[in-house]
Amino acid sequence: MTPERTNAYRRVLQTIAELGPSKLLADEQDRLRTAADSLLFSHDPATDPAARAALEDAERLCRTLVENGRWERVTAMRLADDVSQCGPPLMPELKAA
Numbered sequence: 001m002t003p004e005r006t007n008a009y010r011r012v013l014q015t016i017a018e019l020g021p022s023k024l025l026a027d028e029q030d031r032l033r034t035a036a037d038s039l040l041f042s043h044d045p046a047t048d049p050a051a052r053a054a055l056e057d058a059e060r061l062c063r064t065l066v067e068n069g070r071w072e073r074v075t076a077m078r079l080a081d082d083v084s085q086c087g088p089p090l091m092p093e094l095k096a097a
Helices: 003-023 026-040 049-067 073-085
Strands: none
Touching: 003 026, 003 073, 026 049, 026 073, 049 073
């Protein structure tokens, strides 16, 4: 786990706490928390079906919130990015030999 992932997780929880009660249904809040938790504890979403499915669900939820006019695009994109950043990079950086 890295400080960047921890900070992203904190941002997700903060967004849910601040906007959730008025802009998210309880099950939507749970889905976002589940995605953040799954990614935070995942070593590799590419080989972790639960983490990958949770990320896809969170991204789908954010798109739906925008499509239904419940959230502004920028807010939903920021939340989706934060959820994604809870996990390890999808394409690890190559290290020089």
